[in-house]
Amino acid sequence: MEDLTLQQLIDLQNIQKELNSNKDTYLKTYRQVLKKKCRTELNNLVRADFNIVESELNVPSLPPLPAEDEKTTSTVVFSNMVKDYDFTMDCLSLL
Numbered sequence: 001m002e003d004l005t006l007q008q009l010i011d012l013q014n015i016q017k018e019l020n021s022n023k024d025t026y027l028k029t030y031r032q033v034l035k036k037k038c039r040t041e042l043n044n045l046v047r048a049d050f051n052i053v054e055s056e057l058n059v060p061s062l063p064p065l066p067a068e069d070e071k072t073t074s075t076v077v078f079s080n081m082v083k084d085y086d087f088t089m090d091c092l093s094l095l
Helices: 006-047 073-094
Strands: none
Touching: none
16 A cells, blocks of 8 residues: 555545445445335235135044043042041041
8 A cells, every 4th residue: 555656546545435336326226126125025915815715623523521420540549548538637636
């Protein structure tokens, strides 16, 4: 840079100004094009026709509930534990 003449420095300054101007123009144009493209795609999405297909809901049938009289093993085990607890509490109260 130190070996440049005054004319070369002026030319370099002009080139830098032109480069900055081109950069600004490019960014402005890029933003405009991108904005237009996004707006067009959004309008296409909003104005699109949707085909609604009638369909039936396929719900699997549930297994039948057990009868109330039937006791499951967990119920039997829990009821036995309750009986044992009540018996233990009665015995402790006698002491």
